[in-house]
Each structure stands twice: as structure tokens, then as C-alpha cells.
Amino acid sequence: MGRVDEKKLQKRNSLLQTAFELFTTKGVVNTSISDIADRAGVAKGTFYLYFKDKIDIKNKLIGHKTEKLFEKAVEALEKEPQKTFTDKVIFVVNNIIDQLVENQALLLFISKNLSWGIFKNLIYSGEKGTSEQGIAAAFEKIISEEGDNLESPEIMFYMICEFVSSVSYSPILYKEPVLIDDLKPHIFRTVRNIIAQYQKVPDKTE
Amino acid sequence: MGRVDEKKLQKRNSLLQTAFELFTTKGVVNTSISDIADRAGVAKGTFYLYFKDKIDIKNKLIGHKTEKLFEKAVEALEKEPQKTFTDKVIFVVNNIIDQLVENQALLLFISKNLSWGIFKNLIYSGEKGTSEQGIAAAFEKIISEEGDNLESPEIMFYMICEFVSSVSYSPILYKEPVLIDDLKPHIFRTVRNIIAQYQKVPDKTE
Amino acid sequence: MGRVDEKKLQKRNSLLQTAFELFTTKGVVNTSISDIADRAGVAKGTFYLYFKDKIDIKNKLIGHKTEKLFEKAVEALEKEPQKTFTDKVIFVVNNIIDQLVENQALLLFISKNLSWGIFKNLIYSGEKGTSEQGIAAAFEKIISEEGDNLESPEIMFYMICEFVSSVSYSPILYKEPVLIDDLKPHIFRTVRNIIAQYQKVPDKTE
Amino acid sequence: MGRVDEKKLQKRNSLLQTAFELFTTKGVVNTSISDIADRAGVAKGTFYLYFKDKIDIKNKLIGHKTEKLFEKAVEALEKEPQKTFTDKVIFVVNNIIDQLVENQALLLFISKNLSWGIFKNLIYSGEKGTSEQGIAAAFEKIISEEGDNLESPEIMFYMICEFVSSVSYSPILYKEPVLIDDLKPHIFRTVRNIIAQYQKVPDKTE
DNA sequence: AATGAATGAGCTTTCATTCAT
């Protein structure tokens, strides 16, 4: 990569990072492109060299941040291996919830904007060259290990994702209707139930 | 009610109805107060006699529309009585999904804006004098009939609501990852499972 | 005066009083006719039955308040009679400055809006029926007593009024360039000097 | 200075000049920012690149115009040197009154808006780089020449300024209570008197 | 006489986008 390209990448990242900070503190609507450019230290016109408009940078950010979320969870899983498939899923779910508790601005930003379309892209293509061990890779690995034992793995994952993210939102951000810590047992129990519905053979207990 | 008050109510409703049409066709952000007033056939200033700003009318609309959704479902339930508690819930869930399939603009509008806060208000207070048979009433009736047999009814309902609404969104609007009709059996099975988790005594089968 | 007329007068005074409070706290520009009517407890339309517009009520207020200022000063003078003509003037000047120190909102309101035109009206006509012992009366009494000894009494009074009011403004409100108490000796000395310029025969010292 | 900066300065001046014309003909309140921008031949948004709001441009104008007034008077004084200190002051006072008679719109604008705060700024700092021979310089020169002979020069100047400006206002604009030409002798006499109050040693007559 | 709902022109301000430099 040439020095010029490096500088370009640096500028792009600076814009992304600044946009994220502003989006999560002031909200997407109240953040202007001027704000982003000013704080990133580039001219307003320069913004348009890297992104089409605010929606463009927003979508790229959501994908990027969601991917990071999963990546971290999978990394953690590798450090603390779990026996059964169900335990692995629960571990990942728990880890992601904990990350979101720590970073509520991120939760607010992601879930107000996440759509299945963006998510699907992550799983099936992944941003080229971004992460070698992205969601796509992790997902494929899981399928290769357990896929044969699952009825409709895609639907199952879709349902777990939607269920967990939507059910955690309010308890984390507003402690409503209960604290997230009090809800966790309920969430895990339901996730286990969902998985069981799709397993041809239950997890083996040794 | 005097003739003046009648006219006021009429104007208020006209503004609400117009706002809903514009919000669901153009989106909230792209709808200006001018648009609403123009199309409702009143002056811009008149809008501000009835609502504080766009957020105000939006929130009032969401509550109103969500309430209607549940009301219709409960009405239908009364016409086709179901035996067990679980069957009743599934019936309502199914009915609401069907309504949303028929009225996707409503789904788009509601779910982008619904928050547990608004929802809670509906259940626990209800807009006074609006509907005698609102969500609040329906909810109370259910609790009085089955509540004793449930472990944490509120959490259970919260989880079912979040699960159903989040999981149905994408299939209805974008047919992703599967058609809603193909997902329905999965949804119902999981709802049954969730309910079972909270029942002290399972539904009686006669 | 009939009961109806009484009520009307009451309403008028209520509007005047409310307007004054709002003008002096929020400023004339930031006070709307709605504000005045609301707070005076009458309908917006009623305002227009008593005053032409905001400028009308403003002018009437300035005249009224200025007159009160002089009236109080003259009253005080009668309780503490002064020997010479000059001493009387100084006494009145001092009393008015003290009133304005006590009521800075009044100073701000009056001097931003007072014009010689309004002032002249007070002296030469007086608002009919408002005060029997108004500025006009006081002014005439002074002229009748000392007028023969003065070269151009009107010009003299004009100059003293303008001098005192303009020179006191900033020291009272902003303590700039000096405190009003420190400026007073300077003011009095100059007022004495101005009077001396117009006296045919100096004050007699007994 | 680059061509761009030149154009910017030009635009700024165009806005200032246009604002002054509108403020003095229609009044500040009745002049909208649209008016200013339109007539200056720039877009409304452009106004906000140069000034924060209407108050901002108004204050900048008052300072600027007041400074010009004094500058001209001091220039004239240099062409017609006066012997004594008092004569110099009277000369300047007379010159300024004459300027205001010629430009009554300016008088209307300045004196309705001038405050001691703005004035003080002019004397003690002056806008950097604007005028080499501004008020500040003129003031300092006077002090260096006569200051030792004056008791409280600042208070004296404050009183003269306030006296002259307030006393001239109505006669110039409304010929009330007398014509300015008829009032001038009175004004000058009083100014002489004020000065005399502060001089340790009277003007020498050769 | 009193009301207050309705009006709509008009205000200030923002901001995505363009384009000459």
C-alpha cells in the first residue's frame, strides 16, 4: 500500500470514527455532515469523496460495529471453550449482552438501525479484506460442526438473533420491565428451548 | 359537546389521519408539518394548536394505532373462542400478524417507533375515555383468568411481544430470510414453548 | 361610574399592569400580546378592545410610569420643603435617581423608550382625569413661583432632564464608568451650574 | 491577501453597508436577515457565514459608525487648530452635531442603540488594524496634553458625551423643544461650564 | 362586550450539495 493510499485510509477511518462518536452522542438526525467533517479535521467537500451521504456512512458503520460485536464474542469463546453446541450459543449470547451493557450508546445506535438486510450481508459476504475471522467465517465453522444436527439452521439463528436483541433492548437501556440481570435466566432458558426445537439429536451429556 | 368542540375534534382527527398517511408513505423524517397541515386542509399555525410538534403527534399516533391492533385481535378472539390459554395467545398473535401483513405500512411505522415505554402506558393506564375495551381491559381479563397459573406473567408477555414483533418484521416486509407463512409454524411453536415455561400447570386437554 | 364601567377599568388596569411586568422582565420584543392577555386573564381578542396594538400599550405605560416617578418626587418634596429653587430641583433629581436605583427594571424600560414627545404630552396636557396633581400641575406651580426669575425655563428643564437621565443610566444599571453614588456629586454640581446659567437673580441666601 | 480573501472582505462590507441602509430606513426590528441578504445580492445562508445574527451585525455597525463620527471630527479639528482645550472640545462637539444634522438616520440608529459598553470598547481598545487614528488614539492624545490639568478626565468626558448626545437628539430629529441651532449656544455654554468644573487651572487667555 | 379558534405571512436558522480554486 502506497503512502497516498495509507493517508486515504486514515482519512476514511477518521471520518468513520468521528461519525460514530457523534451518532452515538447526539443522534444521527442531529449530526450534520459539517459536524463530522469539522471534527474529523477535513473539509466538508472531502466527505463526499469517501461517502455518498449520511445514510451511506451510517450503514457502513452499523455493519462494521455489529461485526466487531460478534468477533469479540467468538474470540472470547475460543478462550473459554464450551462443551455442547447449546452452551456455545448461550456463551456468545451472554457475551454480547454484556458488551452492550458496557456500551449502551452502541446498543442504541445499532438496534435503531440494524435491519436483517445489513445482517445478512455480514454473514454471507463479509466486508472483503476487513477481518479474516469475521462473522461469515465463524458462522460457517459452526454450521460445519453442528449443521448436520440442525433442522433449519438459518431460521433458528434468525430467530435467536431477533429474540435476544429485541428482548434485551429495553431492560439494558431503561431497566424496563425488569433489570437485564433478572431477565437473563429467562432469555437463556428460551434460547435453549428454541435450539432444542431444531436439534435432531439433543446435546450429548457425558 | 358544543358545535365548536365537535369541529375541534374533527380537526384533530383530520390531522392525525393525515399525519398517519404521510408518515407511512413518506416516512416521519421526510414529512414536514407543512405537509400535514396542507393536506389536512388547515393552516400551519393550526397544527400547533393541537400538537406540540412532530414528535408529539407521532407518539400519539403510535399509541393509538397499536391499541387498535390489539383491540381488533381481541374482538376477533371473542367471536372465535379458544379453549386453552395457549390457544388464545396463539390466536391473538396470528391475528395481529395477519393484520400487519395486510397493512405493512402500519408495521413499518409502528415497529420503527414502538418502545416499551409507550406500550406499558397502553397496558397500565390506557387513554382515558378512548376505548372501553382497550388493551388494558383485555390484559386484565386475561390475568384474572389465567394469572394464578403463571409464574411471572408480565415478563412472559413482554418476551412474547418482543419475540413476535421482532421476528415477524423482516419476513413480512422483505420476505427475508423466509416468507412469513413459512415462519409462522416456527413462531407458534416457540410461543407455545415460552408459555409452557411459565405455566405452573399445563393447559388441560379434555 | 356604573358597575360595567368599573369592570372595564379593572380590565384595562389589569392589562397595563401585566404588560409592565412582562415588558420589564422579558423585554418588549419578547412579550407577545398573547402573553399579556393570558396572564391578565382575558381573551386575546379582548386586548384589542382596549389597546390598538403593542406600541399603543407601551406608550401609555411609559407616560404613566414616568408621571408616577415625578409625582412621588414632588410628594416627597412637599414633606421636606427646601429653601431655594435650586435646592428643590436637586432634591427632586436626587429622589428620582434613588427611585430608579430601587427599580432598575423601570429605568431600563423607561429610558429605552422615553422620547421627548411623550414627555411633552405629560407636561402640557396630562392624561385627563388620571391625576389631579400630575407633572403638569407641579410644573406650572414651579413656573409660577420661580418662572419670572428664569431666562428660558423650558429649555432649562429640558436640558436638566436629558442630562440627568442620560448620565445616570449606565452607572445605575452597569456601575459604569463609576458607581451612581460616586457620580451624584458631579451630577448635582452640574445641575446647579445649569440652573445658575438661567437665573436672572441667583438664589438668595438668607 | 489572496483573491478569495478580498472577495470575502468585499462581501462582508456589502452586508454591513446594506444592513446600515435598511436599519436606518426601516428600523432594526422591521429589517429581516432576508432583506439584508437579498439586497446585498447574496444568499440568506451566506449572511450566517459572516455574522452570528442580527444583533451581531447591529453591534458591529454601531461601533463602526460611532468611530467614523469621531474620526471625522478629529480630522476637522486638525485642519482648524483651536487654541484652548475648551475650544477644542467645543469644536468637536459642534462638528459632531453638524454631522448628525446632515445624517439624521445615523443619529436615529446610533443613539437608539449606543450603550456605554460599546463606547468604552472604542476608547480603550479600538478595533485592531481598523483605523490608525481612531477614537482611542485621539483620546490618548488629548489626555497626554491636558490630562494633568483635569480632575477626573474620564468622568468629565462621560458626562459631556451623554449630555451632548441626549440633549441634541430631539431637537435634531423633531425640532423639539427648540431647533438645534437655537439650542447650540445653550449646549456650548453648559459644556464650557462642565469643563471648568474639572480644570485645576482655567484655560489661559493670551 | 367578550371570546378564542383559525389564519398564514413571515421569521430565523440549518444543511446537503456544488464547484471554482
Added chain:
DNA sequence: GATGAATGAAAGCTCATTCAT
């Protein structure tokens, strides 16, 4: 590639005034 001055449409909101009741 980068800049940032300029644009001008469009937004939200206010408020003096009218007029049917």
C-alpha cells in the same frame, strides 16, 4: 485530491390580527 465559500430550499415555529359565535 482537497478545499471551503456559496448556495437556497426547506424546516420549525411565532404571533398579530380577524371574525363567527
